Amino acid sequence: MVGVDEAGRGPLAGPVVAAAGVLCKPCPGGLDDSKKLSAKRRAALEPQIRERCAWGLAVIEPAEIDRLNIFHATMRAMTLAVARLVETLGCEPETVLIDGNMTPHGRQSDWRWADARAIVGGDGKERCIGAASILAKEYRDRLMREAETNVAIRVTEADDKDSFEVAGRGELQLGVLIETMRREGFELGISRPRVLFKEENGQRMEPYETVVIDVDDEFSGTVVEKMQRRKAELTEMRPSGQGKTRITFSAPSRGLIGYHGEFLSDTRGTGIMNRLFEKYDTYRGPIEGRQNGVLISMVPGEAVPYALNAREERGELFIRGGAKIYEGMIIGENAKPDDLEVNPMKSKQLTNFRSTGKDDAIRLTPPRVMTLEQAIAYIDDDEMVEVTPENIRLRKAILDPHERKRAKRAAQG
Numbered sequence: 001m002v003g004v005d006e007a008g009r010g011p012l013a014g015p016v017v018a019a020a021g022v023l024c025k026p027c028p029g030g031l032d033d034s035k036k037l038s039a040k041r042r043a044a045l046e047p048q049i050r051e052r053c054a055w056g057l058a059v060i061e062p063a064e065i066d067r068l069n070i071f072h073a074t075m076r077a078m079t080l081a082v083a084r085l086v087e088t089l090g091c092e093p094e095t096v097l098i099d100g101n102m103t104p105h106g107r108q109s110d111w112r113w114a115d116a117r118a119i120v121g122g123d124g125k126e127r128c129i130g131a132a133s134i135l136a137k138e139y140r141d142r143l144m145r146e147a148e149t150n151v152a153i154r155v156t157e158a159d160d161k162d163s164f165e166v167a168g169r170g171e172l173q174l175g176v177l178i179e180t181m182r183r184e185g186f187e188l189g190i191s192r193p194r195v196l197f198k199e200e201n202g203q204r205m206e207p208y209e210t211v212v213i214d215v216d217d218e219f220s221g222t223v224v225e226k227m228q229r230r231k232a233e234l235t236e237m238r239p240s241g242q243g244k245t246r247i248t249f250s251a252p253s254r255g256l257i258g259y260h261g262e263f264l265s266d267t268r269g270t271g272i273m274n275r276l277f278e279k280y281d282t283y284r285g286p287i288e289g290r291q292n293g294v295l296i297s298m299v300p301g302e303a304v305p306y307a308l309n310a311r312e313e314r315g316e317l318f319i320r321g322g323a324k325i326y327e328g329m330i331i332g333e334n335a336k337p338d339d340l341e342v343n344p345m346k347s348k349q350l351t352n353f354r355s356t357g358k359d360d361a362i363r364l365t366p367p368r369v370m371t372l373e374q375a376i377a378y379i380d381d382d383e384m385v386e387v388t389p390e391n392i393r394l395r396k397a398i399l400d401p402h403e404r405k406r407a408k409r410a411a412q413g
Contacts, residue, residue, distance in 0.1 A: 001022070001093065001094065001095045001097060002021070002085060002095070002096045003021050003023075003097050003099075003122070003126055003127070003129035003131060003132045004018065004019070004020045004078050004081060004082060004096060004097065004098045004099065004129065004132055005019060005034075005098075005129050005130075005136055006019075006077060006099075006136055007019075007034070007133070007136040007137045007140040007141075008140050009070060009074050013062070014062065014140065014144050015059050015062060015065070015155075016059070016065060016070070016074055016077050017057065017058070017059050017060075017077065017136045017140040018060075018077035018136055019055060019057050019081055019132040019133070019135035019136035020055065020056045020082045020084070020085040021049065021053050021055040021085070021128055021131040021135060022053060022054045022055070022085065022093070022128065023053055023127060023128050026052065028045055028131070031045065031049075031127045031130035032123070032130050033121075033123040033124040033130060033133055034130070034133040034134045034137035034138075035123075035133075035137075036124065037134070042134050045134050046134055046138040047185050049131045050135070050185075053131055054088055054089055055088075055131075055132070055135055056080075056081045056082065056084030056085030056086075056087075056088060057081055057084065057136070057139055058076075058077045058080035058081040059139075059155065059164070060073040060074075060076055061155065061156055064076075075102075075107050075108050075111075076104075078098065079104050079108045079110060079111045081132075082096060082111075082113065083110070094115060095115045095117065096113045096115065096116040097116075097128060097129055098117065098118050098119065099118075099119060099120075099121070099122040099123045099129050099132075099133065100118050100119075100120065100122070101120050102118055103116040103117070103118050104116070146177070150168070150177065152173065153166065153167070153173070154167040155167075167196065170275075171193055171257065171258075171376065172373075174376075175372055175376065178387060182372075182388070183389070186389075187386075188386075188387045189384045189385070189386055189387075189395075190376060190384060190385040190387060191379075191384055191397070192380065192381050193376060195252075195253045200280075203282060203283075204283040205280040205281060205282060205283065206253070206254065206280065206281070206282075206283050206284070207252070207253040207278075207279075207280055208250055208251065208252055208277075208278045208279050208281050209250075209251055209253050209256065209277055209278055210248065210249070210250060210275070210276045210277075210278045211227070211232065211248070211251050211256070211274070212246065212247075212248050212273070212274045212275075212276075213246070213247045213248075213271060213273050213274075214240060214245075214246050214271065214272040215244065215245055215247065215271040216243055216244060216267065216270055217239075217243050217244065217245050219266060219271065220245040220247060222266050222267075223247060223263070223266060224237075226259070226266065227251060229287075229288060230251060230255030230287055231251070231252055231284045231285070231287050232249040232250065232251035232255060233250045233251070234247065234249055236248040250278060252287070253277075254287060255287045258376075258377030258378065259377075260377070261377055289381075290378070290380055291337065292315070292333050292334055292335065292337060293338045293339040294330045294332065294339050294394075295311060295314060295315055295317075295330065295331050295333065295334055295339075295340055295342050296328060296330055296339055296340065296396060296401075297325045297326065297327060297328070297331050297341075297343075297344055298341040298342065298343055298401065299327060299343055300325060300326040301325060302323070302324060302345065303320070303321055303325050303331070304321065304345050304347050305321030305362045305364060306346070306347055306348050306362060307345060307346040307347070308320075308344055308364055309364060311331075311332065311342050312364065314332070314334060314335060315332050315333045315334045315335040316332055316333045316365075316367075317332040317367045317368070318330065318331055318367050318368055318369070319331045319332070319344075319367055320364070321362075321364060325344055326395075326399070327399055327400070327401075328395055328396045328398070328399030328400070328401075328404075329395050329396075330393075330394035330396065331344055332367075333368075341401060370392065370394075371392075372385070372387065372392055375392055375394060378394070379394060382397050382398070382404075382408075383397060384397050
């Protein structure tokens with residue numbers, strides 16, 4: 001039995017959020033209409049519901065509400081929330097209980113659950129609706145609080161209806177938002193950041209930034225070379241005294257994604273970079289990304305030090321021995337440009353013969369542990385950063401190797 005409720009239909013501003021939930025055991029105690037619970041009680045119940053129950057969420061943004069009207073936007077949000085819950089469960093529900101006096105049945109073309117019942121005041125009568133009410137209310141409040149403090153953040157539903165596009169002013173702002181949500185207990189999958197393009201007179205336009213760099217004279221050549229690889233145009237270069245050089249570039253914003261960490265390494269931490277939005281101008285074509293491929297786990301389980309020791313010859317590792325792994329997870333960087341699938345669980349074959357020598361103890365080089373900002377800057381277009389309260393991992397967007405190869409062939413032509 002699925003319970004469905006929404007939040008945001010009454011207020012004049014903000015999105016409509018719908019939630020669908022199925023109660024599991026042990027069921028959280030004290031479930032009720034979210035409007036009757038205190039904010040403190042709702043905040044305590046929400047993580048319990050997310051942890052113990054199966055649930056789905058959907059958000060309809062104000063622009064979409066204006067296009068559909070508030071009633072149809074609410075019906076749409078409920079439909080999407082139930083669809084996401086069904087995808088999580090892997091099976092169809094027998095009954096869908098909805099708080100209110102109407103259901104999306106007959107009002108939304110993709111609503112496919114015939115046994116849908118509307119219950120007036122259902123969030124106070126059915127615990128599954130009460131759970132959905134708390135999830136929707138807390139999630140919407142979270143978005144509204146973020147909008148109050150982060151006025152440049154814009155959240156929209158992606159075309160695949162299974163993810164959100166979050167737009168902000170640069171990597172730092174998005175990184176702060178992701179880290180805040182991670183500390184609040186959310187689990188996120190993050191794709192590579194991209195800039196917002198425009199179309200003017202049938203021509204593709206992209207944002208450019210004025211980049212002013214103060215760097216020691218000995219590192220100026222390296223900085224100029226790296227920036228020109230990223231399609232930046234050198235506009236001014238002059239000495240600024242005390243062994244420093246000031247270099248000014250006009251650079252496409254997408255070329256600067258992920259460069260800051262590399263810049264600090266190239267200048268031994270002494271370089272200073274300032275960026276300012278300049279204009280929208282013509283698209284400058286593809287910009288070369290990461291030079292190396294990655295090592296991809298082909299099996300789920302725990303990494304074995306013996307296997308990792310053999311993989312060190314192939315490149316640099318991102319995990320330690322005993323780390324939990326899964327198929328499609330990125331465990332290291334390949335020394336060559338191509339991606340390589342490896343088995344980090346391969347153990348040493350034992351025989352009945354006594355060895356004449358003595359096995360050497362396996363000593364692994366400490367792995368490269370990335371921060372959230374470094375991980376987001378590192379990934380390629382077909383990869384994601386998996387962020388949980390406990391870990392930050394890298395993975396391929398498509399975990400199955402056969403599906404991944406098919407998608408690559410389709411993209412190439």
